[in-house]
Amino acid sequence: MTDMFPQQIDVALSVNGEAVEARVPAGRHLIDFLRLDLGLTGAHAGCEHGVCGACTVRVDGRSVRGCLMLAAQAHGAEVWTVEGLSETGEIADLQEAFVARNALQCGFCTPGMLVAAQELVASAPAPTREQIRERLSGNYCRCTGYEAIIDAVEAVAQARAGGAAR
Amino acid sequence: MKASVGGYARARDLRHALELLSVAGEAGRVLAGGQSLVAALNMRLTAGDILVDISALGACRGVDDAGDSLRIGALTRHVEIAEDPLVRAHAPMLAEAVGLIAHAAIRNRGTIGGAIAHADPAAEFPACALALGAEFEVESLSGPRTIPAAAFFRDTFETALAPGEILTAVIVPKAAEAEAQVIEEVARRCGDYALAGLCLTRRAGRHRLALFSLGPRPMLAERAMAALDAGDMAGAAAALKAEIDPPSDTQASAAYRRHLAGVLLRRAAARIEGGAA
Numbered sequence: 001m002t003d004m005f006p007q008q009i010d011v012a013l014s015v016n017g018e019a020v021e022a023r024v025p026a027g028r029h030l031i032d033f034l035r036l037d038l039g040l041t042g043a044h045a046g047c048e049h050g051v052c053g054a055c056t057v058r059v060d061g062r063s064v065r066g067c068l069m070l071a072a073q074a075h076g077a078e079v080w081t082v083e084g085l086s087e088t089g090e091i092a093d094l095q096e097a098f099v100a101r102n103a104l105q106c107g108f109c110t111p112g113m114l115v116a117a118q119e120l121v122a123s124a125p126a127p128t129r130e131q132i133r134e135r136l137s138g139n140y141c142r143c144t145g146y147e148a149i150i151d152a153v154e155a156v157a158q159a160r161a162g163g164a165a166r
Numbered sequence: 167m168k169a170s171v172g173g174y175a176r177a178r179d180l181r182h183a184l185e186l187l188s189v190a191g192e193a194g195r196v197l198a199g200g201q202s203l204v205a206a207l208n209m210r211l212t213a214g215d216i217l218v219d220i221s222a223l224g225a226c227r228g229v230d231d232a233g234d235s236l237r238i239g240a241l242t243r244h245v246e247i248a249e250d251p252l253v254r255a256h257a258p259m260l261a262e263a264v265g266l267i268a269h270a271a272i273r274n275r276g277t278i279g280g281a282i283a284h285a286d287p288a289a290e291f292p293a294c295a296l297a298l299g300a301e302f303e304v305e306s307l308s309g310p311r312t313i314p315a316a317a318f319f320r321d322t323f324e325t326a327l328a329p330g331e332i333l334t335a336v337i338v339p340k341a342a343e344a345e346a347q348v349i350e351e352v353a354r355r356c357g358d359y360a361l362a363g364l365c366l367t368r369r370a371g372r373h374r375l376a377l378f379s380l381g382p383r384p385m386l387a388e389r390a391m392a393a394l395d396a397g398d399m400a401g402a403a404a405a406l407k408a409e410i411d412p413p414s415d416t417q418a419s420a421a422y423r424r425h426l427a428g429v430l431l432r433r434a435a436a437r438i439e440g441g442a443a
Contacts, residue, residue: 004189005173005216026217027171027207048167049205050272062245062274068204069275072174073197073221116271137356138269 009072015040016084024071031055031066033074034081042082042111046140053139056112057081063119082111091118093159097152105143113139117153125161129154169207172214176222180334183220184307188330190216196332197221198241198280201272226279226334229253237303238336240279245270247278256340257298259347259365263290266349269357279333282318285325285383288359290349292319293384295336297365297376298347303335312337319383345369346438350430351379354417361418362426366434371395380412380427390431399435403428 005026012021015038024033029048034040034057046054048067055066058080085091091114097103104110113136120127120135127135132153133146141149172193177183187194195215197203206212220226220241227241229250236256238247247253248264260278267273267281267290281291282302295302295315302313304327318326327333341347351363364387365376373394375387389409393402412423 026174027169063271
């Protein structure tokens, strides 16, 4: 039976645009695979039960919890982390706005916030503050009190929509 | 914490998944979107499970028009249900419910079949399925069978699924002309489990009212339904409060949940019937 249900699983996936092949323990979380095996320590492992959002990464075009997905399940997937999204410049304006608005202090939540915010801003051209709040409700920040984060996301959404960024 | 897993296999197709589950025996556990199961593994609520990963079975994903009903593949993700034009047109309660389930990143992975097979008494989809009169298609190595929602949910996290069976599709009757469907819940924070919730439909003057987070499983409030059919709103709220026995826990007392049930019924009825909540 152990042949049918191995403890080590072979996976082939794409991470930040590069092909990766690896053998992972069956219970390895995607977030631990990214951080510990690939050295991509941008996204963080926080609560490890899907509540805090610090481990949020993009899988096949959508934000997911890196702690609620096994690395074994990422076989064939296209994964993007904050490192890759920074390198391509896709979230450069969000990152600049987070700095300009003091939307981070310790930075632990920021990589997850950026992935969640980018998914919202890319899909909704002019989100209201309420929609931004709702979307980011799955990402905890223990430093800022959120207002600055919402300011930053709102400013980027407005700028991308062609309006004046405040 | 880290998950403790007894083994893992990725199913190639449904037949393979059923064979794997059969070999795994009692330790076998079907892994779909994983948004409840992986959390439970991480919290070591369960350990040593042999995971049969069905998440790559494309045949069980997507929404089809089946004439009088919709056939929703068990692996259809919450976000896909919210966006699906057939669901929005013919089972709008399901699309509305998605906005109440956890957070975007969880809705991106979680599946409707997983939510129903998991049978969390606080979950939205099981109660929706009950309110809408849905049926579930299940498969095992001995063949398929269909289980009505009303016979499926037995107790907290306990369903009519037998060992070796996999839920493959949710069959939802299409809404009738002028049918109204609403879902209402109260949670302390956006994305939290509901302290109390209910699903209300009205089809040709007849109401169906399914409750969640108000008992050990999703339940129909039949006396309240009869009062609503008779046009007696005050009687319906009183009947609802009398016929439920909600739990007390660290989130809310039974008395508060009972109060919320009445408030939610008025809100839902106001949306359906018009008038103030």
